[in-house]
Amino acid sequence: MTPPRKSIHGSWSSRLAFVLAATGSAVGLGNIWKFPYIAGEHGGGAFVLVYLACIALIGIPIMMAEVMLGRRGRQSPINTMRALAAEANANHAWRWVGWAGVAAGFLILSYYSVIAGWALAYVFRSMAGAFSGATAEGVGSIFIQLTEDPERLLAWHTIFMVMTMIVVARGVKSGLEQAVRFLVPSLFVLLIMLDGYAMASGAFDEGLRFLFTPDFSKIDANGVLIAMGHAFFTLSLGMGAIMVYGSYLPERASIARTSITIALLDTLVALLAGMAIFPLVFSNGLEPGVGPGLIFQTLPIAFGHMTGGVVFGTLFFVLLVFAAWTSAISLIEPAVAWLVENKGVTRVHASVYAGAATWGVGLLTILSFNRWADFHPLSFISIFEKSTIFDLLDYLTANIMLPLGGLAIAIFSAWVMRREDTVQELDMGDGPAYRLWHFLVRYVTPVAVIIVFLNVTGLVDFSHLFRAG
Ligand code: PHE
Secondary structure, three states: OOOOOOOOOOOOOOHHHHHHHHHHHHOOHHHHHHHHHHHHHOOOHHHHHHHHHHHHHHHHHHHHHHHHHHHHHOOOHHHHHHHHHHHOOOOHHHHHHHHHHHHHHHHHHHHHHHHHHHHHHHHHHHHOOOOOOOOHHHHHHHHHHHHOOHHHHHHHHHHHHHHHHHHHHHOOOOOHHHHHHHHHHHHHHHHHHHHHHHHOOOOHHHHHHHHHOOOHHHOOHHHHHHHHHHHHHHOOOOOOHHHHHHOOOOOOOOHHHHHHHHHHHHHHHHHHHHHHHHHHHHHOOOOOOOOOOHHHHHHHHHHHHOOOHHHHHHHHHHHHHHHHHHHHHHHHHHHHHHHHHHHOOOHHHHHHHHHHHHHHHHHHHHHHOOOOOOOOOOOOOHHHOOOOHHHHHHHHHHHHHHHHHHHHHHHHHHHHOOHHHHHHHHOOOOOHHHHHHHHHHHHHHHHHHHHHHHHHHOOOOOHHHHHOO
């Protein structure tokens, strides 16, 4: 038995605090903004099914692995990987998993903050009654006016980054607990209300059919990769966010139960959002595949027509901002924890450095929606023909970096670490539950990630398996 390490950054006040923080990290723009628009772009039902399968078979086991590594290493992901590799007599190079995670978090936050800025802008649009009685065209033009103006986007992006830096500078533990405690329940109430509205919209059946009737002819290898990448993205996996939160986990707590709870809450939020949005898409004659503006072009129509829509709309976007905020701080925490551990700087300085750098890279995303909207740097590759820099950043991080990070974490946990150490750390005995976890992480995740990658690059083609008959 290895004696437990201690974190220099302190720890959560309880297991519940960890659950809340990790849920705050998982539930974010990924669920409400990204899931509906990518499901819409990739044909709906089949995409949703692949995504759900990835959550269950890859997401939950990898989440358990990340919490386990974090709690055992008790440091930033970079130093945790270094320490655990040494413990297992493995190569130093494993610390690069931590570095890749820091890079992924940094790139994700650079665009995440811009989108969170849209949500901030919509709080004020909604409060001012801009959506009252609005038509699909009206709402569409409000969206275009915002995204076409780089200065406005810059202002909102800056405000959001400053908000994130303030929380991170103060330490992620203070305040987060309270924020998430009210956030998640309120989000559920509002989404269920929106679902109720969607139910009365006249196209609820069509919306549900789109989301839940799988038609495998509508999804290709790239769509499968995007669904898998999103499973990592939405659960905050593959880059160390959950690992660093796990490193603040205090006493022995059931990692399995905790991970399942977080994954269920996260999935429910995404599905509720999808069920609110697609009926509105169809009842207003909109296209499910319009892209990143989808929720901003649909939900305001609902707010514009329901009684109390100004209040509910404002509240909804406030909650969306909060959800994004509690995710953003986890995107930057691995970098900040490392700066504090290795560079001897204070949390305040670390947050400012990491935040300022992220803010700067965010300019690429801002310009992708206006000045550079027609700039498609990789247009010579067919799947990137129409991709802006923002699209490419999103693809690189969510669909390449996170799954590769997850693959490395899987291999490390189930092939490199001593089995008895993982048994000890997961603390659920060596029975069927542990064996299932070990099997999924040892075989299923690596094989799935590798097959999906090979398929997208065209090196191997399994598509006939779907298309048979
Ligand atoms: N899970 C967050 C969301 O769905 C995004 C995120 C990704 C946060 C990776 C941390 C790490 O919005």
